[in-house]
Amino acid sequence: MTQTPHISVQHLNVHIADQHILKDINIHIPDKSVISIIGPSGCGKTTLLKSFNRLLDNTPDIKITGNVLVDKENIYAPDAEVTHIRKKMGLLSQRPYPLPMSIYDNVAYGPRIHGIRKKAELDELVETQLKATGLWNEVKDRLNASATRLSIGQQQRLCLARGLAVGPEIILGDESTSALDPVSTAIIEDLFISLKEKYTIVLVTHILRQARRVSDYIIFVYMGKIIEFGPTEEVLLNPKEELTKEYVKGYIS
Amino acid sequence: MRRRKLEELFFKLLMVLATIIVAGSFFLIVGTIFYKGVPYMNLDMITKTPGGGFYIGKEGGVLNAIVGSLYVAGGATILGLLISIPVALYINMYMDGKRFLSNTLRMAFDVLFGIPSIVYGAFGFLIMIYFGIRASLLGGIIAVTLLVIPILVRTLDEVIRTVPLELRDAALSLGSTRWEMAKVVLRQIRPGIFTAILLAFGRGIGDVASVLFTAGFSDNVPTSLHEPAATLPLAIFFQLGSPVEEVQGRGYASALILTIIVLIITVLSDILIKKYSKHKI
Amino acid sequence: MNIRLLKDKLLSKLMLVLTLASVSLLLVIGIGLYYKSIPILQKLSWGTLLTTSVWKPLKGLFGFFPFIMGTLWVTGIAIIIALPLCLLTALYIVEYAPARIKRILTPFVNLLSGIPPVIFGVWGVLFIIPLIQDHIAPHFVEFSTGYSVLAGGIVLAVMIFPLIVSIISEVLRTIPQELKDASLSLGATKWETIKKVVLRKALPGIVAATVLAISRAFGETIAVLMVCGNNAAVPHSVFDPGYPLPALIANNYGEMLSIPMYDSALMFAALLLFIIILLFNIISRVILARLERKLAA
Missing domain, CATH: 1.20.5 (Single alpha-helices involved in coiled-coils or other helix-helix interfaces)
Known part of the structure; x- marks a missing residue:
């Protein structure tokens, strides 16, 4: 952990109604690497992920305290501007949710709302991002077709391209491969590994094999608390905490 | 056993x-x-306005009422949409986290939906007196707009709630403002908007009690908002009250026209729902 | 960037205004109608207005009792006819009908709900009135024109079919299969399960549907007006004509302005309708919302 932290979480507490979902989270997420958040279902993994780009704001009866610093800027500060924070982070959800428009417009959507209007510029951006996600050759002849015509695996890569097109620094993945077939999963995993040169990638996953394959660091969350955080091999093969040991043993033989 | x-x-x-x-x-x-x-039923019914002596059984048709009804229902639906779309968006997208308030609002619109059209008609009439508007196309449109707003809001609200939250998250995480997210949602629910339009239009074109005192009645096709306008249901009602058999018969024919229009609208909405689900996830 | 945020802010304010304006309609209608009813309320008390039977506008006598009774008769008949039929229909559609028949039936309920009130009225005049006059009434009374509270009730019953069927079916669908399975696996027949488990669970929903249907029937104007006979006397049998409140308003609006107090009296009638329907609607919506929350939890 020699890199400068990209996301720093300080004393983050999240309550929804009368449930304490995240309990005093403190963590520094390093720059330009893949970090996996693991833990049993319902432990608060997804809540933690969504707290990074303030997608929790819309949840009914929610109370959030503490700080999350992204590039040293507190995103929960009262004067923080949400759309600018969210633009820094691309989100890849469990299932692909293409916007109700064409393949081209899906990728161009973000750049357009952020002020890019020139056709040539947009064309280039769309091509670059579709190439980055390995989709270009598959869709270059039908860019104006509805995005929903693509296969689920292609849709997920399109969603990734769409997220990259706004020029984020961080990619957030919420069990992004859980709806995909093994081949598409492998493609997405490879993409994550190659993208970490340019981006910080935070993934929520319940597949330990996947965490091991793609990530540099692992965060183990249990009952709303961070139990262990460290380099992948260390956490998975030689955990310090008893809870981690049990959890890891249950999955890896 | x-x-x-x-x-x-x-x-x-x-x-x-x-x-x-x-x-x-x-x-x-x-x-x-x-x-x-x-x-x-004959061609005159739908192509001619009432001629002299129409109400004692002489020639003419109910074109005035057909067009009047289309104007009133169409105007009210458009006006209603301009109000209801923002309302439905607001309840669903700008009130996140305030579930009690948004549910109370929903209930209020449910209750408004239950208010009978005669009350909307009477209230519309009060508004018209207040602003000095005489019974006219405009008056009819105002009263019917009040009548269709709850229908539109309820239907749109229901449709918007079927949009997966993840789609909204997707738009937001690209840095969209809530309004930009709302536009994405509107695209997603286009077939639902059509359904709402047809429902409101169908209700508007068939209602009598709301236009009874507000739209007036005229044998001519209205050419401005301030002229009185005949409406089909009202024409049916009047013709049926006539002692002349021929006029009563035309009332039945008018009822047939209205029934056909409404049936077409209902069937059309069913078809549209199926056809427009192109971008459906 | 700032322009986008500004646009979002402005639009959100605009939407808020529209939302508040349209929802406050509920209040504004009530206040408007009350304001217009003040003249008659200053002259006659609520008690007098609601319980006396003499309706002579020219002499300044406004007794609403016959109209209230007319409304109650028509509504009562409609509910008595519609509720059992709709309950059985909903049970059939949800619990018994094969998928194919379900698919055919649902559109008809939809189509029926789309038919305008005036068409129900025309149908009442053409079909129900002769039916009562020639085939039903002769068995019970010496003479009837057919224009009666019974005709109004039947027409109204058909009008509220779709409303009751759709609400009750919706409530029935929310009853968890596990609950039914539990009863079935104890050896109960399907009907016994429905009788002892399903109906008991669905009772609040059925009550809510009924209350909602009553309020719908209360306010229905034109169809009832066309078949009810519109005689300002308290009906004593189903074959007597009646004169429900909405019909009173609709029939007299044109001529009222020349007679003092008349318009105020009619606005009072509208206010009365508004208050009753508002209460009934709120009651049923609260029941339904509770039910939804309970089943969601």
């Missing part, structure tokens, strides 16, 4: 019978209207 089985059979038979009566009432009504209306 036999007695229990017999009891079940008996009630099952009752259920089938009840279902036949309920579903059959639709055929009975449409059948009656066709049976009585068809003999009096």
